[in-house]
Amino acid sequence: MKKFIAPLLVGAALTSAFGADESLKQEIEALKAQMAELKSAQAKVNVEALKNQLSEVKAHDAGDNIKWTVDFRTAYDYVDYKIQGSEKQDNGIWTNKLILGMASQPVDNLVFKGSLAAYKAFGQNNVANTSYFQNFDWYDSQKPNDSTIRLREAYFLYFGDLGDVHYSASFGRRPSVDGFLANLRNDNENPASPISHNINMEFDGASFKFDFDKVTGISGLYAKLCLGRGFSDTTGAYSMNMNTMGFNPAYINDENNPDMDLAGLIIQFFDNGQYKLMANYFIAKNMMDMNIHGIGGMYMTDPSNPFGSLTAMTPIYNFKDVGDMTGGALSLQVNGIGDGISDFLDDSIFFLSYAFSQTDPNGNAAKGMMGTTTPPYMALVDMPGMLGSTDKKFGSSIYTGVQVPGIMKGQRLGLEYNHGSKYWRSFTYGEDTLVGSKLAARGDAYEIYYIMPVVGKNLTAQLSYVYIDYDYTGSDTFFGWTGTPMDVDTTAGAVKTAQDIRLSLRYRY
Amino acid sequence: MKKFIGFVVSAFLLVGLMSTHAMADAAKGQKYYLKYMKEGAGMNGAKFATQHTQAEWKALFDGKGEKFVAEYSKKYPGLESFLKGDKFEKFMADIKDFCVEFASDSGNVPSC
Numbered sequence: 001m002k003k004f005i006a007p008l009l010v011g012a013a014l015t016s017a018f019g020a021d022e023s024l025k026q027e028i029e030a031l032k033a034q035m036a037e038l039k040s041a042q043a044k045v046n047v048e049a050l051k052n053q054l055s056e057v058k059a060h061d062a063g064d065n066i067k068w069t070v071d072f073r074t075a076y077d078y079v080d081y082k083i084q085g086s087e088k089q090d091n092g093i094w095t096n097k098l099i100l101g102m103a104s105q106p107v108d109n110l111v112f113k114g115s116l117a118a119y120k121a122f123g124q125n126n127v128a129n130t131s132y133f134q135n136f137d138w139y140d141s142q143k144p145n146d147s148t149i150r151l152r153e154a155y156f157l158y159f160g161d162l163g164d165v166h167y168s169a170s171f172g173r174r175p176s177v178d179g180f181l182a183n184l185r186n187d188n189e190n191p192a193s194p195i196s197h198n199i200n201m202e203f204d205g206a207s208f209k210f211d212f213d214k215v216t217g218i219s220g221l222y223a224k225l226c227l228g229r230g231f232s233d234t235t236g237a238y239s240m241n242m243n244t245m246g247f248n249p250a251y252i253n254d255e256n257n258p259d260m261d262l263a264g265l266i267i268q269f270f271d272n273g274q275y276k277l278m279a280n281y282f283i284a285k286n287m288m289d290m291n292i293h294g295i296g297g298m299y300m301t302d303p304s305n306p307f308g309s310l311t312a313m314t315p316i317y318n319f320k321d322v323g324d325m326t327g328g329a330l331s332l333q334v335n336g337i338g339d340g341i342s343d344f345l346d347d348s349i350f351f352l353s354y355a356f357s358q359t360d361p362n363g364n365a366a367k368g369m370m371g372t373t374t375p376p377y378m379a380l381v382d383m384p385g386m387l388g389s390t391d392k393k394f395g396s397s398i399y400t401g402v403q404v405p406g407i408m409k410g411q412r413l414g415l416e417y418n419h420g421s422k423y424w425r426s427f428t429y430g431e432d433t434l435v436g437s438k439l440a441a442r443g444d445a446y447e448i449y450y451i452m453p454v455v456g457k458n459l460t461a462q463l464s465y466v467y468i469d470y471d472y473t474g475s476d477t478f479f480g481w482t483g484t485p486m487d488v489d490t491t492a493g494a495v496k497t498a499q500d501i502r503l504s505l506r507y508r509y
Numbered sequence: 510m511k512k513f514i515g516f517v518v519s520a521f522l523l524v525g526l527m528s529t530h531a532m533a534d535a536a537k538g539q540k541y542y543l544k545y546m547k548e549g550a551g552m553n554g555a556k557f558a559t560q561h562t563q564a565e566w567k568a569l570f571d572g573k574g575e576k577f578v579a580e581y582s583k584k585y586p587g588l589e590s591f592l593k594g595d596k597f598e599k600f601m602a603d604i605k606d607f608c609v610e611f612a613s614d615s616g617n618v619p620s621c
Contacts, residue, residue, distance in 0.1 A: 103618035273543030
């Protein structure tokens with residue numbers, strides 16, 4: 001039996017070995033074929049052509065160092081005012097708002113950011129002939145005007161690490177419009193630098209930020225020192241010297257207008273993605289108001305008497321330093337109420353903010369206009385103090401709101417309320433509300449808005465309604481006599497209530 | 510004027526009916542990163558997202574994000590409990606969107 005089994009085993013082993021050899025050969029052949037294919041494919045690749053193509057791309061992009069973004073909105077605003085002693089006024093205004101965002105980063109620790117903006121009413125308008133302050137630098141790109149493209153932001157950021165402290169230094173025209181909390185109603189994912197409850201305006205300056213989260217273990221803790229100039233005292237080039245009847249040297253002190261400066265500290269105490277607590281405190285020097293030193297006359301034709309004439313009065317003014325101001329805010333945002341209670345609450349945002357302002361008049365008196373009962377029915381009188389008072393005046397404001405998911409996915413519903421006291425003064429001239437800053441209101445303001453994605457986040461629609469019920473006048477003006485709070489129920493011509501319904505379509509990419 | 514406002518509001522509602530469904534949200538992803546992942550990863554979101562290219566993030570988050578969970582649980586043990594929990598599965602689409610939005614080749618320039 002053994003003699004029979006042994007040859008069988010040897011035969012089986014040999015057969016197996018031959019089989020394995022055959023399989024190996026087949027695999028080698030397959031590999032050879034694959035290699036041949038690869039060689040053939042490689043041969044077809046024109047490396048030189050690719051190199052040329054790459055060179056062309058590099059040459060094309062060589063000086064193209066700015067990345068652009070587009071934020072374009074078409075809106076219809078219906079504004080409506082109730083005025084003490086007069087009939088109500090209303091209007092419908094179509095606007096286009098374009099913001100071109102810029103960014104570049106030549107190296108890891110240096111960034112440039114900026115934006116150019118044009119915010120215009122449809123067609124030609126008569127704004128230049130009716131408004132004294134339409135192009136004021138504090139809200140240049142935030143109030144509809146003409147098609148002029150203006151500088152909204154331009155600053156560089158230099159950053160690095162001092163041990164565990166990450167820092168950044170920045171100079172330029174600040175990202176100071178649509179900051180923390182206003183970003184919700186403005187549907188901006190990332191808020192600009194300040195707390196928008198009391199600072200929301202364009203200005204130039206610098207900031208120095210230090211992150212202390214790693215050192216302290218407190219999530220999101222940072223401090224940011226902000227410095228800015230709101231008004232530059234200079235004559236510019238080719239100002240006329242009426243004594244010598246020649247030109248003054250360029251860019252000397254005007255001596256009629258103050259340099260207006262601001263220093264502020266922003267502290268983010270905590271931010272863990274759900275709870276965010278921020279505060280600011282600022283000192284603003286040389287606050288100003290209109291100082292009317294004359295009334296100019298302009299001859300016009302009287303339509304009822306084309307051969308006669310009448311004179312239109314226009315104030316001739318500069319700005320006078322009326323004192324300093326301090327202020328601050330403390331703001332809490334809860335992004336996701338509770339933790340896992342429901343999807344609705346997880347996706348809801350609540351915020352509460354308190355802000356204050358304190359004037360410090362310097363005794364200067366700006367000249368203001370006052371109505372009289374005898375011709376010419378107006379007089380220029382000294383108006384000393386700030387906000388109509390030579391005493392230090394304290395003002396405060398509260399601001400609260402919620403933003404919750406809408407009916408369909410991605411939609412958002414927001415409700416907001418704020419109240420300002422008699423002497424409340426904010427720096428919110430750049431707030432994106434056509435009837436004037438609601439957060440500056442000395443009174444109550446309510447807002448409801450609904451945001452809908454139309455084509456994802458690239459095209460959105462928003463419907464909003466703002467209602468402001470004023471208690472006192474002077475809410476959104478300068479810091480001297482024009483900011484005097486007067487009871488809207490007894491002051492002729494005072495705006496008692498203001499409403500703004502806005503429907504907008506916005507493209508972003 | 511009231512008629513016109515009525516027309517405008519009706520147009521708004523009509524636009525709502527035409528809207529396409531919103532996809533994942535990078536901003537929400539950033540929020541979830543800050544809330545659930547920053548401490549475990551020990552870095553801010555901008556730095557975290559630049560660890561991979563957009564294509565790499567998409568590949569890591571493919572399916573139910575098994576590759577991402579495996580790589581990042583090993584890389585940052587502090588993240589393991591979150592990545593292997595229910596919340597990650599729920600928020601994964603937003604976190605993925607955030608990572609892709611700020612990936613190393615996204616072209617995004619950090620704000621600070």
